[in-house]
Amino acid sequence: AQTVTQSQPEMSVQEAETVTLSCTYDTSENNYYLFWYKQPPSRQMILVIRQEAYKQQNATENRFSVNFQKAAKSFSLKISDSQLGDTAMYFCAFMKHEALNAGNNRKLIWGLGTSLAVNP
Amino acid sequence: GAVVSQHPSWVICKSGTSVKIECRSLDFQATTMFWYRQFPKQSLMLMATSNEGSKATYEQGVEKDKFLINHASLTLSTLTVTSAHPEDSSFYICSARGVSGVNEQFFGPGTRLTVL
Numbered sequence: 001a002q003t004v005t006q007s008q009p010e011m012s013v014q015e016a017e018t019v020t021l022s023c024t025y026d027t028s029e030n031n032y033y034l035f036w037y038k039q040p041p042s043r044q045m046i047l048v049i050r051q052e053a054y055k056q057q058n059a060t061e062n063r064f065s066v067n068f069q070k071a072a073k074s075f076s077l078k079i080s081d082s083q084l085g086d087t088a089m090y091f092c093a094f095m096k097h098e099a100l101n102a103g104n105n106r107k108l109i110w111g112l113g114t115s116l117a118v119n120p
Numbered sequence: 121g122a123v124v125s126q127h128p129s130w131v132i133c134k135s136g137t138s139v140k141i142e143c144r145s146l147d148f149q150a151t152t153m154f155w156y157r158q159f160p161k162q163s164l165m166l167m168a169t170s171n172e173g174s175k176a177t178y179e180q181g182v183e184k185d186k187f188l189i190n191h192a193s194l195t196l197s198t199l200t201v202t203s204a205h206p207e208d209s210s211f212y213i214c215s216a217r218g219v220s221g222v223n224e225q226f227f228g229p230g231t232r233l234t235v236l
Binding site: 035042043044047067089106107109110111112113 | 154158161162164166169211213215217230
């Protein structure tokens with residue numbers, strides 16, 4: 001079974017600085033997807049970034065980038081130039097990559113989350 | 121982008137009553153919808169997965185007679201909490217996956233249920 005571990009329950013960073021959130025996972029699959037989701041105080045879950053395991057290039061979305069180390073099964077999120085609006089819970093998630101018609105509903109396996117506070 | 125709505129956003133009910141929560145995909149057809157439960161400062165716990173026109177698949181430990189799920193159309197799934205009790209109080213979130221968006225789930229804003 002797949003598991004996702006986020007070892008940092010809480011983190012804080014000063015506005016405009018850079019912070020890295022860690023995530024490790026365990027799987028025997030070779031093809032899969034990894035995600036970082038953000039849940040702000042409004043509790044609306046927002047996709048931050050997505051990585052496909054077969055792609056070696058690390059995904060980047062504006063100030064958000066990942067360090068994907070497949071062999072080490074590590075998927076950290078770097079937030080550059082932190083902004084007050086980045087304050088939120090951040091969840092790392094894993095999903096198998098299976099055929100479209102395999103009958104699998106592609107469940108997300110979630111980490112426990114990291115609460116990030118950006119301080120002014 | 122893909123938008124998922126939930127209704128109501130919050131509900132307070134008396135113990136023993138049933139509550140229905142709706143989840144709608146507004147601008148895409150959702151072949152699969154997922155229902156989650158989230159306690160304060162905790163991660164999401166998947167309750168069940170529903171496919172349009174078929175019975176929902178419940179996760180281990182989730183009472184299917186307690187949490188009734190209906191996915192009657194490609195844009196609507198409902199979760200009914202039957203004979204609600206205070207321990208059912210929680211934040212319920214739905215997500216939807218469309219035919220084209222197979223690699224991503226789109227989340228609703230959640231429903232806060234309080235059972236008195």
